[in-house]
Amino acid sequence: MTVALKAKDRRNHPLLAEGLMLFFPAAALYAMLSPLMWVTLFGFALPFARAIPSTQWHAHEMIFGTYGAALAGFLTSAVAEWTDTPPRKGRTLIVLLLLWLPGRIVGLLGIEPLVGLAGLTDVAFLSMLFWFVLAPLLERRSTRHASFAVWACLFVLLEAGIRIAWLVEEFDLAGRLLQTSLYVFLVFFALAVARINIVVINLALDPSGNTTPYRPHPGRQNLAASMVAIFAATALVFPNSQVASYLALAAAAAFFDRLAEWFIGAAVLRTQVLALAGANAFAGGGFLLIGLSGLGAPIAIGSGVHMLAVGSLGLAVTAVFVIAGLRHTGRPLILPRAAHAAIALMACAGLVRVLPELGIGETLIGMHYAVAALLWSSAFGVWFIGFIPLFLKPLRHEGCQ
Structure with missing residues (x-):
């Protein structure tokens, strides 16, 4: 027994x-x-x-x-x-x-x-x-x-x-497939945030949850994901074509266009709202760098790829960990200190990894890999320390989708 x-x-x-x-x-x-x-x-x-x-x-x-x-x-x-x-x-x-x-x-x-x-x-x-x-x-x-x-x-x-x-x-092929995998994660991110953002913004506008004043623009829900998918397929099949570069610019424009959904007044200053907006901004910036690099600008394509991998996806994943971690343990969307710190650290990791390569903070060149890695690890470490007690003692289940 x-x-x-x-x-x-x-x-x-x-x-x-x-x-x-x-x-x-x-x-x-x-x-x-x-x-x-x-x-x-x-x-x-x-x-x-x-x-x-x-x-x-x-x-x-x-x-x-x-x-x-x-x-x-x-x-x-x-x-x-x-x-x-x-x-x-x-x-x-x-x-x-x-x-x-x-x-x-x-x-x-x-x-x-x-x-x-x-x-x-x-x-x-x-x-x-x-x-x-x-x-x-x-x-x-x-x-x-x-x-x-x-x-x-x-x-x-x-x-x-x-x-x-x-x-x-076939390491060249493996490298292209790895980049394609990253882009597919960006598709997932774009599709998921289109759903999560509705709840997050409405709770930011009305924390009581009694009203839902925010309605997403239907045309923006799938546009960014679609553009990333077209770009990813083109870049994989035609790696030397400039067509992929123009499609990367189109994907950047789609992500920047999504930022209009965060024009919600003072409520945008809430950390969870800023985190999702920041992930979209990083995505737009990353595809912009990739597109410009392919068209001959003096920018390494790796800078754009890392802006996507560390900045956009890192910030998006951290935000989802925070939002879902609170909602699925039965807690209101009131962020503890660990959540604010984790999101800030991840945003810094994305900036430190890319900006020195773009001429901003060039004194960090060479060190920026290690500094960005430490910030990245710290972001997830702070989240884990702050949220594992909540996961072990949930109050009740409350979905966030």
């Missing part, structure tokens, strides 16, 4: 109640650890990496490691709300986490002999996540959120493609 009760208690643990309760802390822990080890312990190299460039390992673990876990937490919780189906919980989440974990150990150290094995577990992890998105849509016979299933399926294909490219030493 005692053993049975203990097993039941483990299944009912707060961190196993829904996907974000487990995967947001996992993503934060990995985000804290990986840059610190890469910069401070390994000196921008990896102990077992030989043929595969360390920069590609680094990019892969940021995208499929940290952001992959964040995506798993978001989708396993949000899709259940969108479709009014039971959330994934308990042992199912543990299995999903165990599929995610081997790739992180291999990627953290760059263990090349295990590239294939880690690829199998990562593909299994993403395939399981894809099914968790698709199954509720099939159950409800709904196509409203089918785009998330399509993009989740694309992640499976991209991960498989990257691993195969590594195994056959």
